[in-house]
Amino acid sequence: MVEMSELARSSSSGERTLALRFREGEAIEAPLLELARREGLVAAEITGIGALSAVTLGFFDLERQEYDEIEVGEQVEVLSLVGNLALFEGKPKLHAHIVVGKRDGSVMGGHLMDGRVRPTLELILNESPARLRRKTDPGTGLPLLDLDRTG
DSSP states (O other), X not given: XXXXXXXXXXXXXXXXXXXXXXXXXXXXXHHHHHHHHHHTOOEEEEEEEEEEEEEEEEEEETTTTEXXXXXXXXXXEEEEEEEEEEEETTEEEEEEEEEEEOTTSOEEEEEEEEEEEEEEEEEEEEEOSSOOBEEEOTTTOOEEEOTTSOO
């Protein structure tokens, strides 16, 4: 299970800053969403660094309205992981992009589809005072932020 520490809480609004540490072998998305449900997080910005034994990146093909998956089946450093959590159909949904570095110094990046932690992944979550929600965009089929329903 993901280890968590509450780093700070704003006394006036109750937003939190959480530090998460994933253990070796853990997937990223499912434990993160479970923690968000358990902690009542409905909107947050996410940043992270660490390393993975394998990762699947995505590149959205607008014509087909689906992701092309790019498998990276080797140990990589997480150089940057940025994203957010927002409610979609009543549950927290992760939208994150990741840049990973290979042993030879080359980099790859894209939408985070899946990944396995090795040896660790550290994420910082900053809870948002706005209660962000997503809705399916008819033009792309993607669950995009619903900017009319924040707050």
